[in-house]
Amino acid sequence: MQQPAPSTSLPERARRVIPGGVNSGQRNVPGLTDLVISRAQGASFWDSDGRQYTDYHAAFGPPLLGHNDPDVAGAVAEAGRKLDLCGVGVTEGEIELAETLVELIPSMERVLLTSTGSEATFHALRVARAVTGRRLVVKFQGCYHGWHDSVSLNVISAPERVGGKDPISTGILPEVLDATLVLRFNDPDGVRAAFAEHGADIAAVIVEPVPHNVGCLLPEQEFLQTLRDECTAHGSVLVFDEVITGIRHGLAGWQGVSGVVPDLTTMGKAIANGYPVGALGGRADLMDQFSSRPGAPVFFAGTYNGHPAVVAAALATLRKLRAEPVHEHVFRLGERVRAELPGVLAPLGVPAVVTGYGSVFVTYFMDELPRTYEDLLANDTGMFVGYRRRMVDQGIFELPLNLKRSHLSYAHTDADVDRLLEATERAVREQLAAGDAVADLSGASTMGGAR
Incomplete structure (x- = not known):
């Protein structure tokens, strides 16, 4: 060497x-x-x-x-003195964290933990396609949902790339990009038009309720409500990507601010004050499709999911946010x-x-x-x-x-x-x-x- x-x-x-x-x-x-x-x-x-x-x-x-933060760091150190990754069963901390998120986030009836927000959005779209049997995913120009192929497009696009497919990486199969519809944020008419044309084949709509990856575009209430109404009418899954907005903008996330409740919610970032944890939660009938429940058909795994250190960090963060x-x-x-x-x-x-x-x-x-x-x-x-x-x-x-x-x-x-x-x-x-x-x-x- x-x-x-x-x-x-x-x-x-x-x-x-x-x-x-x-x-x-x-x-x-x-x-x-x-x-x-x-x-x-x-x-x-x-x-x-x-x-x-x-x-x-x-x-x-x-x-x-x-x-x-000293309280978060102290909780992580304490967890490390008695527990590390065992990779079987569940820990008491994982149970408490899931219970806390179900209590706080309006859309969450069941919760699974991941290591990153990208993993959470990946699994959200996978389960949406599985339960609907449909192909298409809708995202919005300026929104970022992680590194995986189906949403790795049209974030910060040059002017000439707006309105077309603008992948943020090479190496993505064209047929994967073709299965994603990119719409204009804060354009309810555009959403209604897309559902009128493709509604029978739209598995999911995924959105940052506030597109913070381009700074801050504040959502109009009619736009978010249109997403909810169209998904309900056409049997599509509405996913709020609250990796940024969740916890930072309030303990109930942006869905608590807007009153618009999605079917699935992804979280991360502020949930553990910087420790690597993500979460996916939502309707029980959707979440129960994951293979963490024996016999369920949608594969879900991750060696570090629910690691004791990050769970301790998340619990300490949420306790402090509720107490101070x-x-x-x-x-x-x-x-x-x-x-x-x-x-x-x-x-x-x-x-x-x-x-x-x-x-x-x-x-x-x-x-x-x-x-x-x-x-x-x-x-x-x-x-x-x-x-x-x-x-x-x-x-x-x-x-x-x-x-x-x-x-x-x-x-x-x-x-x-x-x-x-x-x-x-x-x-x-x-x-x-x-x-x-x-x-x-x-x-x-x-x-x-x-x-």
Whole structure:
């Protein structure tokens, strides 16, 4: 085995043995390719050179309580002292977590645990096709549901790719892409038209109730209700992908906010404050089709499903969310950001709108709040990416990739928000003064989300 030379830097060592030097496609950020993280705590992380960053990227959203929350870390350590993975039967923690999710999430009558959100959405579509005997799946432009082939298309698409099939990866069979219908978000007429033409062959509709993988498109109530009505009328399965919205936007997820209840719900991210757990739950008649119930026909497996450490993390996270004013705190800070950033940006003369929900915020550089992905094509990508790159130099980390949202946690403070506002004003001024548009480094035609 070749040993690295003593003088070789950590990034160079990483690139020698890890393709691109990172273990997920969107961790390799142009201009920040030498970033090595050494520590994380509360609202911050530190790099290997000791620089501190106030973190609003938050790993695409899991640490709602903040990084390395002591109660969650303590629960994981305690679980590790008495139990590890046995891979047979069930643990008391798995039972308690499933009971808690059934209690909290309106659509959930049964629950199965996975290791990632992508696995949860994969199994949701598999069971929908199995019970309906149908071929087609409906998804929406701008929504991301994981890395598996049937939904790996039409997330952040270049203008010329909107309206057609836009896979985010090569290696996907054309016949798999052909079995997915891509519709326009917040377009109830388009949904009704698709069901009028294809309803007898639509197995499932899967949607991020808030498409956070393109920042934040807030759903219109008529749109979500149309999904529910059309699926009910045609015998199709409605899947809410609440991997992002679930728990972060409320203990009942977006279905608790909207009152629209899907047939199946997928969850992950904030459910365990960053530990690798996903969940799929919903109607008992659908969930009972999985082979975790002896004799059931839809295969379901995963060596690490329900691992004691991640179950302990999820239970500790949910207990803290129910016992402490976490949502009140992050919602208040989020409202501060959304209310005060426009006043910071207006004197600069740059077109900008600030949107979001709860603890999520995003600034688009355009004239009007977007309703659909097509509206987002007006966003000034050079300004969006450029000002965020300049924020990094000030120790404020909002992911400098096009359309990516930012998050607040229970560990962020009003002082952090004050500094965010000041840094944003300075970064946008600097970007305007530079007079040269930053190249579109977002990889717009291929970029997806993160599970």
